[in-house]
Amino acid sequence: MADDTDTEFEEGRYLYCAVAVDDGADLDTEGVDDEPVRLLAVDDIGVVLHDCESLYDTANMDELRKWVLQHQNVVDAAGEVFGTPIPFQFDTVLTGDDDRVREWVGEERGTLADYLDQLAGHWEYRVELRREEEALREDLVASDDRLAELDEEIEAAGSGTAFMLEKQYDQRLRELRRERRGERAAALRDRLDEFARTVDELGERTTLDDEGGDDGMETQARFTVLATDDNEEEMGEMLDEVAAETGVEVRFTGPWPPYSFVPAIGGEDGTETGG
Structure with missing residues (x-):
């Protein structure tokens, strides 16, 4: 400013x-x-x-x-x-x-x-992959042997030991969440690459975003995509397939002008930027 x-x-x-x-x-x-x-x-x-x-x-x-x-x-x-x-x-x-x-x-x-x-002929699209937090947790717990072992140990332990084991359990669950986000993001990126010229990962939401808050959903991937409008319908159909999975939601918006794919203008040669 x-x-x-x-x-x-x-x-x-x-x-x-x-x-x-x-x-x-x-x-x-x-x-x-x-x-x-x-x-x-x-x-x-x-x-x-x-x-x-x-x-x-x-x-x-x-x-x-x-x-x-x-x-x-x-x-x-x-x-x-x-x-x-x-x-x-x-x-x-x-x-x-x-x-x-x-x-x-x-x-x-x-x-x-x-x-x-x-x-x-190219436009920007935004894609966000979200998963129900509780469904994700249940899936991770059901599929990981180490979590099952820790759960049994917590049940049999005294209060002091149980406290330490619960910390290990939570840490393991966080690691699995991070791994799952990476896997889902990589898989979705590969599928978007079929329709796009460029796919870039987006950061966290900003204060100017329209939606946010705790709605029981966890964001697993956010991408900005540069593609032609000729590929929009097929890309949307692919994302509908992804969203058909239980507990999964996909937000697909655009076409927008390619804000994320142009050179920065401002701050030099007499240009100023405020806001």
Whole structure:
């Protein structure tokens, strides 16, 4: 987040995404904080933007969520009109006027053109594999001889020894959970590779995620997938097969602009990032 002294400036351009320009195509929508959005074309590369005089800096989480959603809606709309865009992260601002944007596109033309070409027709999908915690625990307990041995020893032991054995039992159960997550993640990744150009593992959920909390389910794998929409249906059918297992749930979302598969834009050459 930018310092207070950096959040305001004389003139700037808020950047949503870069697109391959199609003759005659244009974008008519509103963006962050209901600002009017426009397309600035520099030869065959267009930048979707709006004029601004400050970064979008707030401590209000509801307002931040609204702005992020508005940002995403603009990028989605650009994708529908121009094809796969290069999306920029929320609150990427180039200080200066339209000529500065043209100059920046000239400086970054090689990178922008390469990614627009490489990503054409590709979209991002998110896949999360979840398993009922109690069903997973029962499966692990039923299939592991060491847990069975420890359970018998705990039953026969005195209170002090039982306490130490229970700690060993819990540690063993944690190890088995970790192993099972790794096995399930690897198996799902192999199956996703059949339909995707790139499959990357995702980290933990963030505070801006829509869902979370303790619902009795354990996440065993989260992936972001780069694939063409031609493979979407078959990939979905494969995931339906995975989800048919008792106690298993699969979340499959997309297509989204390829946020996870583009170069970082911001922080250099006059661009600033806040939020």
